Amino acid sequence: MRHALIDTPPLSLSEGGLIHDGVDPLLDGLRNQLDDQDAWLAEQERLERQTSGNANLRLQYHRTFGYFLAVSKAKAASVPDHWIRRQTLANEERFITPELKQREGTIFQLRARACQREYELFCQLREQVGAMAAPIRQAARAVAALDAVCGLAEVAATSAWCAPTISDGRELQITAGRHPVVEQLLVERSFTANDVHLGQGTDLVVLTGPNASGKSCYLRQIGLIQLLAQIGSWVPANPPSWWKWRKPPTSSITPPIAPWCCSMRSAVALPPLMASPSPGP
Structure with missing residues (x-):
């Protein structure tokens, strides 16, 4: 379990971040594909900055709107023609491109498959732990009793009982x-x-x-x-x-x-x- 489960798992079990790398080949493959997609996003941000001539352009992600290109109000009028306006805010404009929208669907699918696989591995691990519930409880009781006895012995020795x-x-x-x-x-x-x-x-x-x-x-x-x-x-x-x-x-x-x-x-x-x-x- 220590090899498979991370030390501080998240509260939500369905959003990933539970299992270490190297535990499951399928999960490792999905994570490698997600790393490739992250590299593509970084390269796409660089190319769009070069195309638009805007060094302050940022490629960002929002849980509701997905991936988008964010530019300031002053630069919104000079964006490339292939950009599609997505959202208008007080201080910035958000755009998407056909390539970014297509790649976004691929990323979401890979992420969903990786999270589902992590949850399946977690359920398998939970079943294995459940099968060993009796010896785990027995060991826990023994450790608790030993801890209590040692604690009483320590305080008796240090406090002149x-x-x-x-x-x-x-x-x-x-x-x-x-x-x-x-x-x-x-x-x-x-x-x-x-x-x-x-x-x-x-x-x-x-x-x-x-x-x-x-x-x-x-x-x-x-x-x-x-x-x-x-x-x-x-x-x-x-x-x-x-x-x-x-x-x-x-x-x-x-x-x-x-x-x-x-x-x-x-x-x-x-x-x-x-x-x-x-x-x-």
Whole structure:
């Protein structure tokens, strides 16, 4: 596929520009003929400049009008007799010639055949890739898992994370915990670590404070640290003692509710979950 398909294919699959040269002999032949036509157009532009005596003449292409000869208004009155007026604009006149019109049809046919052939080759390539969908997905999952594990290992090594201790009790203890995302965003100062200790004497903490004081950051920090520990990752904290959830509390997002309401609902759901130790995975 890398040999056949270009690195940055266009959005439209029916206008060509998909397949490399040297992939298909028929497509290469059509492209060679188009190159010959481009050479003819360049030579025709030179000849018409010489015939008309207008060094500023330009042979151009428009998606609607096709190929034409463009001259300024001042030179429009002295064009050769075999030129046919095609369009009048504010600053220029556009003409065609019988030879140019005939060659235009040939170029359009060659271009359409080349685009059609490219699309056929693309469809064949797509079928080949589809036949290998299962091993491609398997390889993608393996690479994704490896990338996730390597990413967690790298950030744990560079950010002084530690391995959590998992216990079957109901105690949750986090010493010097840090928010894994906010910590990376701070440049001029370090993150202020926070502790949490639940399950022995304290089962519920009512967290209050002014706006932008860090309440949500503190709550999310605890949740992220727990999720990291449960997936087998190291955590941004000093060695904690961990307890297992039977089922993490969740908040409904339909309809939307305020963040503080989500926190209150989670607080209400905590006591039943902490009533007894988890039976294990």
